[in-house]
Amino acid sequence: MATIGNDILQAKKLLLEGELVAIPTETVYGLAANALNPEAVTQIFVVKERPSFDPLIVHVASIDQAQQFITAVPKKAIQLARHFWPGPLTLVLPKQSIIPDIVTSGLSTVGIRCPDHYLTRQLLSELPFPLAAPSANPFGYVSPTTAEHVNNQLGHKIKYILDGGPCRIGLESTIVGFENDQAVIYRRGGVSEEEISKVIGEMSYRLASSNPVAPGQLDSHYAPNKKLYLGDINELKKEFTGKKVGVLRFMGNSDSADTYQLILSQSGNLEEAARNLFAALRQFDQMEIEVILAEPVPDSGIGKAINDRLRRAAK
Numbered sequence: 579m580a581t582i583g584n585d586i587l588q589a590k591k592l593l594l595e596g597e598l599v600a601i602p603t604e605t606v607y608g609l610a611a612n613a614l615n616p617e618a619v620t621q622i623f624v625v626k627e628r629p630s631f632d633p634l635i636v637h638v639a640s641i642d643q644a645q646q647f648i649t650a651v652p653k654k655a656i657q658l659a660r661h662f663w664p665g666p667l668t669l670v671l672p673k674q675s676i677i678p679d680i681v682t683s684g685l686s687t688v689g690i691r692c693p694d695h696y697l698t699r700q701l702l703s704e705l706p707f708p709l710a711a712p713s714a715n716p717f718g719y720v721s722p723t724t725a726e727h728v729n730n731q732l733g734h735k736i737k738y739i740l741d742g743g744p745c746r747i748g749l750e751s752t753i754v755g756f757e758n759d760q761a762v763i764y765r766r767g768g769v770s771e772e773e774i775s776k777v778i779g780e781m782s783y784r785l786a787s788s789n790p791v792a793p794g795q796l797d798s799h800y801a802p803n804k805k806l807y808l809g810d811i812n813e814l815k816k817e818f819t820g821k822k823v824g825v826l827r828f829m830g831n832s833d834s835a836d837t838y839q840l841i842l843s844q845s846g847n848l849e850e851a852a853r854n855l856f857a858a859l860r861q862f863d864q865m866e867i868e869v870i871l872a873e874p875v876p877d878s879g880i881g882k883a884i885n886d887r888l889r890r891a892a893k
């Protein structure tokens with residue numbers, strides 16, 4: 579298995595040698611490699627069993643560093659970076675040729691973000707290159723929000739996991755691109771649309787399609803192994819009488835009628851629910867249940883991103 583620790587020097591040494599290291603961020607754990615080294619980046623696709631058409635996000639230490647890798651930045655992108663970085667926002671911008679094609683799956687744009695976790699910021703500030711990092715899970719599965727999650731699935735394939743504790747946000751970054759200077763949301767995530775529109779006003783959406791700009795938009799993604807059904811839990815229970823069900827509730831106290839149940843936030847706090855969602859889906863995969871019955875959360879703020887992940891898990 580991988581070594582788990584908080585030794586930045588060890589992480590740095592391995593990355594300099596072209597190895598992969600799992601890193602903590604405020605959203606989810608990433609599987610990182612030197613973004614400027616195509617051989618190192620190839621290993622990310624191998625270890626994740628990720629199709630090569632799915633581009634990676636490049637992680638930088640600062641806005642200044644980002645500027646070395648992008649061209650022609652729209653004004654709204656600068657406003658968003660100044661407001662939300664470091665933080666859970668990825669900007670899709672025209673790339674410079676120094677970013678290898680394998681990172682962007684041949685696209686002329688690169689997804690770039692400055693993550694907000696003290697260990698990874700320290701690591702990035704000491705490295706002479708940015709880090710390409712997708713979420714540190716096998717392709718299509720739920721993203722990891724603890725070092726143990728990473729170790730359980732990828733520990734036999736990587737040497738080191740930098741342990742920064744449980745992720746503070748728990749859902750992936752919001753991805754924003756620009757089309758004719760108009761901001762376009764490609765993936766809902768850690769920064770809500772309400773917060774974004776306060777900074778740049780109007781924006782549009784391109785969230786799902788058969789030929790996605792961002793494969794995070796693939797209909798079936800972020801999915802546990804057990805089949806998940808989304809709807810009114812009491813109605814769903816009627817459909818599944820006789821089956822061993824796991825119940826995923828947004829809020830409240832546990833119901834003695836349900837043997838297997840998890841509650842995302844007893845007090846009904848959406849941020850807490852986001853933080854707990856992926857760990858809950860992983861727990862259900864370990865339980866002796868046949869199906870997961872889940873209810874949507876209130877559709878505001880980060881609740882929209884939670885509902886997005888629940889819908890994709892239900893496909």
Ligand code: TXA
Pocket residue numbers: 603605606607608609632633634635666668670671682685687688689693711712713714749750751752753764791792793794795
């Ligand atoms: O919070 C996050 O974003 C985490 C942490 C580790 O930073 N990363 C993450 O990476 O969720 P990943 O690879 O699991 O999802 C990244 C998404 C993919 O769906 C990818 O297609 C999209 O970002 N993406 C990357 N570059 C893009 C580009 N040039 N144009 C459109 N979409 C892009």
Ligand code: MG
Pocket residue numbers: 712713721
């Ligand atoms: Mg992912």
